[in-house]
Amino acid sequence: MEKVLVxxxxxxxxxxxxxxxxxxxxxxxxxMIRKEDQKVSFEAQNVNWVLGDVSEDIKHTCKGMDKVIFAAGSGGKNVVEIDQEGAKKLIDASQFNKVKKFIMLSSMGTDQPKQSDDLQEYLEAKQNADRHLKNSDLNYVIVRPGALTNENPTNHIKLAHKLNSQGSISRADVAQTLVRVLKDGIADKETFEILKEGILISKAIDNNSVGIG
Incomplete structure (x- = not known):
């Protein structure tokens, strides 16, 4: 089994x-946890944990890892420190430790942050992080969902390099997508957007008709 740092x-x-x-x-x-007292819930689930804060040195967190998923976020606070520089630190740590694949949870609108009044700073931070990943030596997938919701999973998504519409998607369906692209040979060095509904996640990702896979 491959070790995946989350x-x-x-x-x-x-x-x-x-x-x-x-x-x-x-x-x-x-x-990956910031505080040691956060380990309790993971230990109760028999899930391994690694102590690391993206605002500090985190090179050690990727040691022995096969793959990495970056799903951390600032929640709109400290976007440069967390969403940009924190992501860049983990990318560099992954490259140093020869991680085989890096999955980035990004956001729709990241390619044109100036078009958003409310989220411009956040989207610029995500854009810089995405660019840093693309310029690294890592194999990667950048997934850009619409607005995240806490709705139940539908197991269906719309997927394209660029979707010409706005919308939302459940966190559960985003998580499924991120885990799906962990596999070798799936969407390598691809960037794509996703929204709710559409076709089965497995089919959307594996189907060459959408240009990835």
């Missing part, structure tokens, strides 16, 4: 990711 494991989307990885026959989750 940055943002204590967040709403991260918890979905860890739950999916727990059930996978291919991957073993390692929850």
């Amino acid at each position: 940055a943002g494991a204590t967040g709403a989307t991260g918890k979905h990711i860890v739950d999916l990885l727990k059930e996978s026959p291919y991957f073993e989750p390692f929850a």
Whole structure:
């Protein structure tokens, strides 16, 4: 089984990711936590944890990891420190430790942050992080969902390099997408957007008609 570090494991989307990885026959989750007292819930689930804060040196967190998912977020606070520089630190740590694949949870609108009045700073931070990943030597997938909701999973998504519409998607369906692209040979060095509804997640990702896979 491949070891997968999940940055943002204590967040709403991260918890979905860890739950999916727990059930996978291919991957073993390692929850990245900022404070040691956060280990309790993961130990109760028999999930491994790694102590690391993206605002500090985190090179050690990727040691021995096969793959990494960055699903951490500032929640609109300290976007440069967390969403940009924190992501860049984890990218550099992954490259240093020769991680095989890096999955980035990004956001729709990241390619044109100036078009958003409310989220411009956040989207610029995400854009800089995405660019840093693309310029690294890592194999990567950048997933850009619409607005995240806490709705139940539908197991269906719309997927394209660029979707010509706005909308939302459940965190559960985003998590499924992130875990799906962990596999070798799936969407390598691709960037794409996703929204709710559409076709089955597995089919959307594996289907060459959308230009990835």
